[in-house]
Amino acid sequence: xxxxxxxxAFESGGFDRRxxxxxxxxxLRIALVGLGGFAYNSxxxxxxxxKYATVTATVSGSAEKAREVADETAADVALTYEKFHEGEGxxxxxxxxxxxxxxxxxxxxxxxxxxxxxxxxxxxxxATVERAEAVVDACADADxxxxxxxxxxxxxxxxxxxxxxxDGFVGDVSxxxxxxxxxxxxxxxxxxxxxxxDPSLAGGGSLYDIGIYPxxxxxxxxxxxxxxxQGSLTSPDPQFDDPxxxxxxxxxxxxxxxxxVLCQSSYGSFGDSYLTVSGNEGRITMGNLFLPDAPRTVDxxxxxxxxHYEDLDSNEVTEQFDYFAHCCLTGKEPHADGxxxxxxxxxxxxxxxxxADGKRIKLD
Numbered sequence: 001x002x003x004x005x006x007x008x009a010f011e012s013g014g015f016d017r018r019x020x021x022x023x024x025x026x027x028l029r030i031a032l033v034g035l036g037g038f039a040y041n042s043x044x045x046x047x048x049x050x051k052y053a054t055v056t057a058t059v060s061g062s063a064e065k066a067r068e069v070a071d072e073t074a075a076d077v078a079l080t081y082e083k084f085h086e087g088e089g090x091x092x093x094x095x096x097x098x099x100x101x102x103x104x105x106x107x108x109x110x111x112x113x114x115x116x117x118x119x120x121x122x123x124x125x126x127a128t129v130e131r132a133e134a135v136v137d138a139c140a141d142a143d144x145x146x147x148x149x150x151x152x153x154x155x156x157x158x159x160x161x162x163x164x165x166x167d168g169f170v171g172d173v174s175x176x177x178x179x180x181x182x183x184x185x186x187x188x189x190x191x192x193x194x195x196x197x198d199p200s201l202a203g204g205g206s207l208y209d210i211g212i213y214p215x216x217x218x219x220x221x222x223x224x225x226x227x228x229x230q231g232s233l234t235s236p237d238p239q240f241d242d243p244x245x246x247x248x249x250x251x252x253x254x255x256x257x258x259x260x261v262l263c264q265s266s267y268g269s270f271g272d273s274y275l276t277v278s279g280n281e282g283r284i285t286m287g288n289l290f291l292p293d294a295p296r297t298v299d300x301x302x303x304x305x306x307x308h309y310e311d312l313d314s315n316e317v318t319e320q321f322d323y324f325a326h327c328c329l330t331g332k333e334p335h336a337d338g339x340x341x342x343x344x345x346x347x348x349x350x351x352x353x354x355x356a357d358g359k360r361i362k363l364d
């Protein structure tokens with residue numbers, strides 16, 4: 001593609017174009033397992049707006065909560081975790097969305113797989129590498145689809161950027177920088193006892209919760225996986241050190257050909273949410289990237305020219321559920337499958353190891 005046409009290619013390609021959507025018959029019926037803040041406030045309305053998915057079952061540790069949400073959404077069944085594991089009401093849904101604390105993913109994925117249900121599992125896959133590997137094994141043994149909920153990969157803005165990078169818009173990729181930060185306690189009514197601050201449930205702090213976003217999005221946009229990683233984890237705020245969980249995380253993942261991906265995450269820094277891909281010929285920066293319903297911005301720089309786009313506001317959670325449903329309905333394998341998710345788990349574990357001993361960790 002001529003250089004003069006590359007700027008126009010992004011816009012002409014359509015900020016909301018679904019390159020994966022070639023049509024599908026039917027609707028995927030989904031059971032929501034875990035009805036916390038994200039599931040209730042983001043996933044439920046996103047699925048309500050979707051083309052290929054609908055919620056037909058609600059699952060919670062509280063029977064009352066499951067019933068209340070089922071009544072709100074007109075879901076067919078409301079289940080406790082125990083009833084879900086026993087298979088009660090399983091004829092009411094085709095697939096399961098697991099949105100519980102990280103260390104509880106495995107037990108719910110195993111239950112879904114045993115019932116022959118396809119699975120979309122929140123990121124990170126689990127609290128440890130070993131348990132994440134068990135998630136993959138459970139779905140493989142049951143021959144059910146497993147997709148990890150990397151909503152950025154379904155965002156049309158991110159997908160167009162991936163196409164441009166593959167087309168050579170930035171030239172040879174040299175560095176990627178990404179950041180996702182916010183202040184958990186600065187002026188906010190955050191619960192100091194929430195599960196995200198319990199390493200036995202979360203696996204890590206800001207690294208596992210939000211550091212995974214720039215890492216995975218970088219992998220997707222440049223279509224490559226890291227070969228080594230080196231990082232630092234700090235927790236200067238005493239609210240994060242009993243038990244110790246990282247408040248700030250920064251790491252460099254090295255890819256083949258010397259590409260560096262620099263990522264940072266924080267529970268104690270002013271809000272940031274962007275990814276910049278730089279090469280020897282140009283640069284692409286995507287802003288407001290990791291906030292599910294925030295309007296995206298995109299800046300291009302190439303050969304002395306610049307372009308800026310804003311208010312690109314497709315809901316990436318809706319895109320994610322429609323993509324997952326489309327894959328299940330058509331028998332296609334999702335890009336963000338279990339093996340793809342394991343690469344992130346190995347990398348995050350590598351960051352923790354590196355932070356502990358100060359060395360670069362090679363990734364197998």
